[in-house]
Amino acid sequence: MRNLFRQNWFLPFSYLGLLLFLHKPLHAQRLFLLAGQSNAGGLGDSALSNLHLNNRSYEYDVLVDQIKPLRDPAGQNWKSLESVRGRGTILPSFTKTFSLLQQEDVIVVHAARGGSSCSVKAELDNYGTWDSSGKLIWSAIEKTSKAKSASKVNLSGIIWMQGERDANGIHAGKLTALEYKAALIWVINAFREKFGKTTPFFIVQTGYQSGREQDGNDAVRLMQETVTKELDNVFIVYTETNLFFERGWMRDFVHYNQQGLDDIGEKSGKKIYQIIHQ
Numbered sequence: 001m002r003n004l005f006r007q008n009w010f011l012p013f014s015y016l017g018l019l020l021f022l023h024k025p026l027h028a029q030r031l032f033l034l035a036g037q038s039n040a041g042g043l044g045d046s047a048l049s050n051l052h053l054n055n056r057s058y059e060y061d062v063l064v065d066q067i068k069p070l071r072d073p074a075g076q077n078w079k080s081l082e083s084v085r086g087r088g089t090i091l092p093s094f095t096k097t098f099s100l101l102q103q104e105d106v107i108v109v110h111a112a113r114g115g116s117s118c119s120v121k122a123e124l125d126n127y128g129t130w131d132s133s134g135k136l137i138w139s140a141i142e143k144t145s146k147a148k149s150a151s152k153v154n155l156s157g158i159i160w161m162q163g164e165r166d167a168n169g170i171h172a173g174k175l176t177a178l179e180y181k182a183a184l185i186w187v188i189n190a191f192r193e194k195f196g197k198t199t200p201f202f203i204v205q206t207g208y209q210s211g212r213e214q215d216g217n218d219a220v221r222l223m224q225e226t227v228t229k230e231l232d233n234v235f236i237v238y239t240e241t242n243l244f245f246e247r248g249w250m251r252d253f254v255h256y257n258q259q260g261l262d263d264i265g266e267k268s269g270k271k272i273y274q275i276i277h278q
Helices: 002-022 046-052 091-102 136-151 164-171 177-195 215-230 240-247 258-276
Strands: 029-036 057-061 066-069 105-112 155-161 201-204 234-238
Touching: 029 091, 029 136, 046 091, 046 258, 057 091, 057 136, 066 136, 091 105, 091 258, 105 136, 136 177, 155 177, 155 258, 164 177, 164 215, 177 201, 177 215, 201 215, 201 258, 215 234, 234 258, 240 258
Parallel strands: 029 105, 029 155, 057 105, 155 201, 201 234
Antiparallel strands: 057 066
C-alpha cells in the first residue's frame, strides 16, 4: 500500500511538471527605444557589431509587426524613419551588456533619421525635425506603441543620440542654445505624454565634428547636462563622444565607427542598469 501510494502520487506530479515545462512563461523582458539622428541610426560595421549578439537580444520589426532576433542592420525604412543601410549600431553591444546584467531579454525599437534636428530652426533640407513641426516624433511614438502591443511589454526607457545638426545651427546663428534646450524638453515631454510622465530618458552626449568649431557642440552638450538637472528621470549615460577623434573612433567627420558605437553600447548599458537599480 505504501509503495502504491508513492507510485500514484509521483505520476500526477510528473505529468504536472511536464505541462509546466512545455508551457513555461517567456523570459522577463525589457523594451527600449533608441532614437535620434545618424549616429543613432548607426553607420558602423555590422560584421563587427553582430559579434556582440546574444540570444536575449530582440528587435521590433514594424514592417511585419513582429518581435524578431536582433541583428544589424537594425531598423526599417518606415514613414519618416530610416534603417541603418547595412551598417552597425550600438544595439548589439547595448542589449548584450544590459541583458547579462539584468538577466532579462531586451527588445529594442530603432527610430532614427540621418541629419535630423531637434529644433525646426536647425532643420536642413528634407532631413526632418523632432519638434512639433515635424513627423519624426509621431513616427517614433507610433512605432514604439506598436512594439508595446506586439511584445506586451511596457517601455523601460528612451536612449537619445542626437544634437549634431542643432550644434551646426547654433554655430551658424540659426538658433540659440536655449532654443535647443526648449526643443529637447518638448521632445522628452511628448514621449512622456504617451508612455508615462516618469519614463526614463537616457542621453548619449553629442560629440565633436571635424573641420568645424566646437562652440555649437559644446553648447548642445551643456544644454543636455542642464536638462538632466531640470527634469526628473533624465540622465546622461555616456559623455566620452568628445574624445572619439583622439581615440581614432570616428568613421568620418561626424559619424562614429564601430569601436566607438560598441563602447557607447557597453557603457550606456551598464549605466542604465545602475540607474534602474539605484
